[in-house]
Amino acid sequence: MTISTHVTEFAGRPVVVFEPNVALPPDPGTVAWKLTGEYDTSTKDFNQLVEEFLDAVEPGAVQALIIGQWGSAYDAEAPVELLVGLAPRLTGLRALFLGEMTFEECEISWIKQTDVTPLLAAYPELETLRVRGSDGLAFNPTRHPALRELAFESGGLPATVVRGVAESDLPALTHLELWLGTDEYFGDAGVADLAPILAGTRLPELGYLGLRDAEIADQVAAALAGAPVVARLHTLDLSLGILSDEGAAALLAGQPLTHLRRLDLHHHFVSAELAARLVEELPGVEVDLSDAEEADEDGDRYVAVAE
Template identity: 45%
Template sequence: MATNGNANTFGGLPVARLNDIANPNATWLDNARAPGPQPLPAADKAAWSLRIPPYRAAETFPEHFARFVATVDTTQVSALIIGCWGESSESSKVVVDELVAHAERLPALRHLFFGDIWSEENEISWIQQSNVTPLLRVFPRLETLIIKGGSMLVLEPVEHAALRRLEFQSGGLPDDVVRAVGASVFPALESLEMWLGVEEYGGDATIDDLGGILDGRGLPALTTLGLMNSEIQDEIAAAVAAAPIVSRLRTLDLSMGTLGDEGAEALLAGQPLTHLEQLVVSHHYMTERMCDRLAEALPGIVLGLEDVEEEDEGDEDEVWRYVEVSE
């Protein structure tokens, strides 16, 4: 699922959204690409995108949601995308409250993208999230949950039997959210992706905070793990090299961050990784020699080694490395 507003499918379904309420004749638009109004698709044949303009919106998000419930047979909706919900400073609690209050109207919901906000509307680290734990509690059959934005994000330890894919896309993921994931029980979870981000934008998680995830006790079915977009990527690589959960993985993603030769050396010196099908380390700061060593040590594994970054020299020749997504 792309995060720039250009995706046209979600949950295996084409995206449809409510059009601008100011034009009553333009009721439906297929991913904002069709030249004019489109027929209303069957409720179970589309991933429904709900979003309002961030400025001078013709309706509030609760009004927009009420129109959705009144227009679509929401009992058949399996995939839902929540886009911009109002002014840039507005908390996502207004959306959580609406979804919780109408949970019985969405019994078939399986896939939820919460915060599909484009950079033209709000930068990823300015998105004001809230406590998203109620979403997992009121939708026990949810299989996919993608959360975009880390500011003010809250997650409490929770047990969810059906969730298979969980993603946090952020320029800074709070440490208590990371710990909550590690303290949760997700027996069916197969894929976990976390953009940890930078401290400047709230990404204050340490290696200790990742302990619950790396021991894997609450994640018995996990086969894909992404600990990504971090300014402590070398430390993460060293921790992963000895983590119990790695022996069960098929895909390990350490991309988007500041991984250098030190982290790669730790990976090579740690537990065997030859069982992996894919190791993704794109957007890295490794030397060409280290890239060659990784490729030689892990034959037959798909290595994401593209996007080599150059270190910048700051004041007094201090070397700077940057994550892929921050602000």
């Protein structure tokens, strides 16, 4: 599976793609604005599109912003420097999605990212940051008192990024989503890199933990079986990965999960027997075991999103 459709809602707002000289919604704060070019859009042309957008709307009223194609995203890195420079004008920005593209525009593993940490320093009131792609991605330990949702979508998330998140001070964070991916696409993180998150000594408000699209799903499940953070969660999301009976058995043998509202395991390699046990032994929990997969003839299992 690849990412083949665009989001139609972001940060609780419908998405509107900005087009010059097209009628705009009366209140720019009620929609999530998307700025996107074509695969061959130049940096100059994308910057011009951004300026036209800021001339057309009241910049301080923009609350949610999506950056799609900034041009040749497989060649030119994400426009973080541009966005940092716009912070004095985008004073109302609360939600940012950087790299919202389908595979037809740019494969997720090709999206050129960069150090996104400066975005949090530039926007101290930002509540949501979602980033797609991990080629060149960096995230350094930081403190941000307002951030509530942080998500990194990738076919492989570098261990340095995972450690940067794990070592950050994010006291308001309620939603953390890490697509760990595979080592073929920069995903070299291991369970040890997640240790500060799993220990539950950080992220006091965390309710949703998504360790998704993971080639190491079974190892992650085994670590979660005794992880203190789980007791605080309402949602545990291990979807899109290669979870097998080994990981499912670890979850069943570990600490109680009956306090969860939702356990999301969709796109998995769990047998029907273990799947039935998960549902039976977690009454009252919404257990998503849809999209059951089977290993290929060589016994290989694949995450849902890689290239």
